[in-house]
Amino acid sequence: MSRRKHSKITTLLPPELQEAINIKLMEGKTYQEITDWINSLGHDVSRASVGRYGKDFTEKLEELRQKKEQFKALLEQAKDDDTLTLVQAANNAVIRGAFEEFMLRDNLEKVSTEELSKMMARANRNALLQEKYQAEQRRKADEAVKTVEQAASGGTLDPETLRMIKEQIYGIL
Template structure:
């Protein structure tokens, strides 16, 4: 199955400022015919069909960006990890999704860029493993800190057991809350 031929007159013949103006007009909902007329007024004979092909690709990319932004927002609000890990987790999940969409067809695996895609997948996987290791290390460090606090409190408060029990209960409550946030 052959791929659709790209028509690049807009991107190759027009200055960046004019392309930006076209993009803004597309976002504003102006018709392809109106944009073609706008280009003719500026001395560029670009057909309505060329504008339409460019507009279709541009608007599809714009919609994809909106979806990705919404997905990132959702991941951020539903994330259980601390703020430092939320952005990397969101970025990793979105990048994996985009890569997997690229690998949908068997033709893509034979594509010259397939090795680059597979390398990117490997890097993302390594990043995910490192993130999980960081979470586990943080959990272990929290357990060690809790144990040390309890031991210190016990040594200092052996003479007053009621206060010791209340303080240990408070530390346990804080620890349980911290674990829920992990």
């Protein structure tokens, strides 16, 4: 027997009450305590409904915790990996999160082609902006190297110093 896709809590109770239930779940209240409280407010909800809702809620909380950890790991990787910028790490996290969001929906038929297209367009736009930024930085570095080489051609810089300057300029890309 498969679990219900929509619980009474999400379909019948107002959002403010759902939020209060979420808080009670995070506070560690038992399903029975929450059920009694909801029923005392005049709503007819079973302990099983609260249990299903609570299970889904805690699973989503765990997913958020994992995503937070993944994002922290991406940020650490960006610090340690010269080829992965913070922008790339953030884009990777957003794209992964968006795809997971679509995959975790109860009913994939709810995902419209338009939503998916918009998400892909945003991802592509971010990638293009990143490439444009990197190309601009490379162009500026090339200009800086030319300026240094011109200054060095006058004999004011020895070849070893010129090489070190070039490495520093290109190393920041």
